[in-house]
Amino acid sequence: MRIAYINFLIEGDNYRAGVLLTDETTKPVEFRITTNLNIDQLQEILYGESLKEVLYKERFTVQLLDSLQEDYDIVLVKEKSLLSIRKEIKKPVVHIQKYEYFMPLNRQSHKIINLQEKYEPLYITISSQDENRLVSISQQLNEIYKNFNIMEPFDRIEKAIKYLSEKGQ
Amino acid sequence: MIDISGNLVKDIEVNTVSLFNDSICGVSENLVKPIPTVKNIGKIFIKKDKDINKILNGDFKSVKLTKREYKNLSIFDLIKPVLMPSIDFDIPQDLTFPHRLFNYQIQGIKFLISNRSALLADQMGTGKTVMSTTALRILFMKGDVKKAIIIVPSNLISVWEEHLNLWAPEIQFVTIRDSKEGRKVLWNIDSHVYLISYDSLKNDYKHYKDYLGKFRITLDLVIIDEAHNIKNPSALKTKAVKFISRLSRYKWALSGTPLQNNLKELLSLYEFLFPDKQRKESISEEEARELIRPVMLRRLKKDVLKELPEKLPPEIEKFDLSPSQQLEYDSILGREIEKIEDIIDKYRDEKNFKFILKQNIIHSIQKLRQVCNFPSKGFDSPKMARLREIIIELIKNDEKVIVFTNFVKYGIERIVNNLSYYINPDYIVQYHGGMRPEEKIKAVKDFKEKKNKYVFIGTITSAGEGLTLTESSYAIFFDLHWNPAKIWQAEDRIHRIGQKNKINIYNFVMRNTVEERILQKLEEKRAMIQNVIDGIEKPVDEMVTVDDLMEFIGINLKSVPA
Numbered sequence: 260m261r262i263a264y265i266n267f268l269i270e271g272d273n274y275r276a277g278v279l280l281t282d283e284t285t286k287p288v289e290f291r292i293t294t295n296l297n298i299d300q301l302q303e304i305l306y307g308e309s310l311k312e313v314l315y316k317e318r319f320t321v322q323l324l325d326s327l328q329e330d331y332d333i334v335l336v337k338e339k340s341l342l343s344i345r346k347e348i349k350k351p352v353v354h355i356q357k358y359e360y361f362m363p364l365n366r367q368s369h370k371i372i373n374l375q376e377k378y379e380p381l382y383i384t385i386s387s388q389d390e391n392r393l394v395s396i397s398q399q400l401n402e403i404y405k406n407f408n409i410m411e412p413f414d415r416i417e418k419a420i421k422y423l424s425e426k427g428q
Numbered sequence: 429m430i431d432i433s434g435n436l437v438k439d440i441e442v443n444t445v446s447l448f449n450d451s452i453c454g455v456s457e458n459l460v461k462p463i464p465t466v467k468n469i470g471k472i473f474i475k476k477d478k479d480i481n482k483i484l485n486g487d488f489k490s491v492k493l494t495k496r497e498y499k500n501l502s503i504f505d506l507i508k509p510v511l512m513p514s515i516d517f518d519i520p521q522d523l524t525f526p527h528r529l530f531n532y533q534i535q536g537i538k539f540l541i542s543n544r545s546a547l548l549a550d551q552m553g554t555g556k557t558v559m560s561t562t563a564l565r566i567l568f569m570k571g572d573v574k575k576a577i578i579i580v581p582s583n584l585i586s587v588w589e590e591h592l593n594l595w596a597p598e599i600q601f602v603t604i605r606d607s608k609e610g611r612k613v614l615w616n617i618d619s620h621v622y623l624i625s626y627d628s629l630k631n632d633y634k635h636y637k638d639y640l641g642k643f644r645i646t647l648d649l650v651i652i653d654e655a656h657n658i659k660n661p662s663a664l665k666t667k668a669v670k671f672i673s674r675l676s677r678y679k680w681a682l683s684g685t686p687l688q689n690n691l692k693e694l695l696s697l698y699e700f701l702f703p704d705k706q707r708k709e710s711i712s713e714e715e716a717r718e719l720i721r722p723v724m725l726r727r728l729k730k731d732v733l734k735e736l737p738e739k740l741p742p743e744i745e746k747f748d749l750s751p752s753q754q755l756e757y758d759s760i761l762g763r764e765i766e767k768i769e770d771i772i773d774k775y776r777d778e779k780n781f782k783f784i785l786k787q788n789i790i791h792s793i794q795k796l797r798q799v800c801n802f803p804s805k806g807f808d809s810p811k812m813a814r815l816r817e818i819i820i821e822l823i824k825n826d827e828k829v830i831v832f833t834n835f836v837k838y839g840i841e842r843i844v845n846n847l848s849y850y851i852n853p854d855y856i857v858q859y860h861g862g863m864r865p866e867e868k869i870k871a872v873k874d875f876k877e878k879k880n881k882y883v884f885i886g887t888i889t890s891a892g893e894g895l896t897l898t899e900s901s902y903a904i905f906f907d908l909h910w911n912p913a914k915i916w917q918a919e920d921r922i923h924r925i926g927q928k929n930k931i932n933i934y935n936f937v938m939r940n941t942v943e944e945r946i947l948q949k950l951e952e953k954r955a956m957i958q959n960v961i962d963g964i965e966k967p968v969d970e971m972v973t974v975d976d977l978m979e980f981i982g983i984n985l986k987s988v989p990a
Contacts (some may be wrong), residue, residue: 264926281886284513285513286512286513287508287511287512290504290507290511296556324677383948407513408513408514408516411514412513414509415511415512418510418571419507419510419511421571422506422507422510422571422574423503423507425574426503426506428503
């Protein structure tokens with residue numbers, strides 16, 4: 260299973276996003292990032308809470324996914340609002356977060372666990388149109404999670420963006 | 429009469445103050461700046477910005493031509509380590525490492541990662557280079573380290589290059605081993621790891637201190653191998669190491685020698701590890717040892733023996749010829765090539781031409797190999813200096829060592845002569861074909877039974893099948909045989925005769941000489957040699973063709989008839 264991870268980094272006024280495509284051992288296959296997008300304070304005030312949605316959903320994510328040349332099976336995101344990009348792409352979008360005991364397990368959400376308890380339990384949610392694929396996606400992620408921390412590639416994107424910013428790229 | 433007041437609610441007067449003009453009220457333009465659409469026309473990060481080889485070879489008129497090819501890096505090469513999955517010792521290791529890591533090595537790696545200042549003082553042959561290369565790789569992958577320098581004795585450069593290639597494939601390294609002008613360029617190129625010898629660093633500290641000053645600002649990790657090289661605090665190379673490592677967050681020293689009772693040496697190491705810590709003006713040796721002890725890890729080979737594999741791969745150390753050796757080597761090479769070409773011209777139509785040619789080439793190769801060991805007028809050389817260093821270190825560790833050479837005059841005699849100045853001559857036993865059988869038996873018996881017989885020096889050809897030297901777990905091949913098959917067989921024999929101890933084998937090779945070419949051939953023919961050992965292929969002597977021999981000394985093969 261090839262996973263396209265999406266993550267963002269805000270450093271001061273600069274917003275930047277990256278997509279990291281990994282194989283089933285979480286080894287990198289393709290990586291792309293946006294250039295720095297500078298948002299001034301006035302824009303921040305005026306866009307308010309909708310800023311992240313505009314940036315992440317309308318600007319960065321779809322464009323990043325479109326730019327990938329390698330094929331992928333699912334998109335893994337940490338921002339729940341990104342589930343709605345499903346309409347614009349042909350692949351399932353999976354929101355992933357840390358599992359809390361009160362979280363419901365239903366037709367759109369499952370728990371992912373590492374049997375050796377090496378990594379903490381996770382909770383995935385998919386959009387309604389992929390409901391029938393939830394079991395299969397969850398099984399595949401559970402399989403990967405046996406040996407590899409599926410949350411860790413999000414950190415890699417942040418580190419890589421920081422690295423490039425420090426290099427003046 | 430009751431009156432009703434007028435409307436007390438005053439109309440609110442609106443005074444419009446324009447932000448833009450005092451006289452009129454205006455409306456601003458739309459202050460909502462549209463957020464631009466992202467287009468897929470970004471920079472290509474796999475593009476290589478500059479061709480370092482071109483810079484070194486021509487663009488800079490002052491830069492001397494260099495034979496080495498440097499890898500041009502893209503931004504993608506540089507960010508690759510942070511995009512890789514982090515290393516987890518709990519998952520099956522074959523996914524991450526080229527060979528299985530032993531438990532004591534994993535402990536060593538964890539020790540390095542968790543100590544900003546660390547002294548890894550495991551005994552020789554336990555894999556300090558593997559441990560530190562892996563620890564470095566993990567820190568790069570975590571993004572904790574972005575730039576590192578490894579400072580090593582020049583003969584260990586090739587060992588480190590091999591380890592970095594094998595154990596840290598995502599890490600890009602550049603070996604700063606070029607002309608003075610070339611090195612100036614190399615200090616400025618992008619890389620993860622910079623590999624340099626103590627001597628080159630010392631020279632650059634002398635000439636390009638300002639470059640090193642800029643370079644060190646962004647340095648995160650410094651590894652110094654054979655850390656006793658900085659034992660003398662007033663030596664220029666010690667100053668250079670301390671200067672470049674001053675701001676680095678991680679400082680690791682590697683040494684196989686236990687901490688010596690030498691105050692100066694201890695303090696110099698302490699200053700490298702903790703440049704910011706104030707220490708007492710007067711300090712005893714014991715106090716100095718105590719300061720270092722918390723950041724030191726030392727394991728002995730005998731303690732980890734069970735974990736080691738049956739057969740350890742030989743370690744190849746490469747050296748440069750000394751100036752006097754180089755002069756002599758070049759002159760002999762010129763003469764010998766001329767001689768061989770004459771023979772080809774004179775005997776090419778003879779029936780036994782190939783035999784004559786082969787004998788003569790072997791003779792030429794022998795002469796060149798002798799110079800690789802020692803110059804004709806002298807008994808010191810780069811190989812000898814390293815051998816001495818290893819032997820002294822092993823004696824300090826109370827370990828015995830076997831040294832094999834193919835030569836008596838240019839091998840055993842000079843080695844013994846040289847060593848006798850530095851260690852007690854009684855520590856040495858010799859073993860070669862010129863000795864009487866009873867002398868040979870006594871030499872082996874002494875080495876096996878006497879505690880103070882630390883060094884066994886013999887010729888590999890006379891060290892027959894009956895020789896068992898299980899007392900030592902270190903064997904050094906001072907020179908290589910011209911026939912790769914024989915080297916391989918000899919290594920195999922060492923493993924068999926020392927089975928109990930799991931022997932570390934070290935091969936000494938001179939760079940850019942016949943020895944290095946023999947070594948290349950060894951790699952090429954390894955598979956074939958295996959078949960010979962298994963009795964499938966041709967006899968060993970037929971393994972090396974005349975063409976191979978010609979190649980060793982660099983004669984054009986086309987000139988010889990088939």
